[in-house]
Amino acid sequence: MRPVGSKYLLEEPLGRGATGTVWRGQVREEHEGGGGAVAVKVLKEELASDPDVVMRFLRERSVLLRLRHPHIVRVRDLVVEGDLLALVMDLIDGPDLHRYLRENGPFTPVAASLLTAAIADALAASHADGVVHRDLKPANVLLATTTGEDGAESMHPMLTDFGIARLADSPGVTRTHEFVGTPAYVAPESAQGKPQTSAVDIYGAGILLFELLTGSPPFRGDSAIEVLHAHLNDQPRRPGNIPEPLWTVIERCLRKDPAQRPSAENLARALRVVAAGVGVHATPSQAEAALGVAALLGPDADPTPVPGTPPQSPDADPTQVLPSGGAPSYDPNAVTSVMPNERTRVMPPMPPGSGGTPQQTPQAQGPHPWESQLSAARHRNEQTEVGYLAPEQDPLRRRPRRQPAPPQQPQHQGHPQRQAQPPQYRQGYGYPQQQGYAPQPQRYERPAAPTPPAPAPARREPRRSANPVKIPGLGCLKGCLTVILVLIVVFVVVWYTTPLPDWVNSTRNLWDATSGWAHTVWDKVSAITGDSGGGKG
């Protein structure tokens, strides 16, 4: 067994995530609670060796330790020892929701509503304490299995990994190593690198609820970029098995504009009203209350800001945020014209009516990791010059560094109607369930520095053609004339600088003599042939 700090011993690894490995451990005998079981999350070396993360770790120690709620996994201790950072938590005996969903299939609407309501309770408590989770997803919900006095088993959802996203979101880590986040659950404002509030957790709860009901999250794609584009631009489609009141809740949580999402407290309340109204035992008044659930889901008037990101001014009209420096030709209807500055303009515009108007000035600490990825993807689409984006600059060509995904379980395909129901949520519900599959979350390694792609090399001026009208054979004629001119010059030079004229004169004499001789011969031949010809005739 490996010691961690002076107080704990690590027994065996329980699982590995993007930020570290979780071990089953125990408290050393000589300490209070000795022999007791704990879970120890040992953060990755990259995180532990980042001074910024260590600072946050220490600074947030008190926040994480004081976070107590029946649906939050309690952090007992934080260990900082040399290069090792570890969180000591209560050990939860049970699977995480991601695994449970994969193995058992989707939940009934009532069970999904009650489970999400418990998570919303945990979020409401943490938001009230100023802590935003920022990485809400089924893998971060553990299902504690307890056996009651009557011997009946019940499951209790416990939210874990509070503050981890915040620890890992250190500028040093996110700019030089890898971005911590899960594309399928990321809120549009996080994808765009905009300031975040507790509304990101509400968005995550909406995605989680959708996944509990259908088996897979609403926005999917072949790559992280595609998923992010879907978060930004697509509206979720209502599957047939989701009752109307529950869809109203999901739709409110998944609003693109964070200012339109409800608070965690109201979400929990609304989900309980829905659970009571859509079950088979619902009274008419409960069913009616469920149908009017929208009234409970007004926008959160006081969202909790995420430290390090400027909060959105409640008075600010989101559509009135102008580019830094002002834009005289501002058009309130043109979504792209209200992008706060050059940096956010690389993001794809949201469709009109999506409510996804950009609102705040972006973080002053440089491009957000997702933004770099999206911008790189856009550049890749636009490029016409080969070699515009070096492979080492292309985040999508890096291999994910996450541990290999566990083998996919084929049982969903074999049991499309199977539904998962934690024991205490067993309530009948008549809606057919669609088969589903929870995709593995992805994490992508980022390039060493989020430098924008190198600018395209300047285009070369095309050479001017000597034959712009393209007359056929003109090039050949030019060549011939040049050769003739050269020959004339050579001839003139040779004529005047060599004894060639004398030789020609002598040659002419020779020619005269030769031609005179030839004439004589010809005359004689003519005379002979003429005579004989006359004789025959």
Ligand SMILES: Nc1ncnc2c1ncn2[C@@H]1O[C@H](COP(=O)(O)OP(=O)(O)OP(=O)(O)O)[C@@H](O)[C@H]1O
């Ligand atoms: N307190 C705990 N008690 C028991 N098991 C735990 C506890 N915390 C985490 N685990 C288990 O350890 C495994 C790894 O957890 P971890 O939180 O690192 O994974 P992850 O959520 O996929 O990754 P990350 O949160 O870093 O994105 C999971 O399978 C989870 O079920």
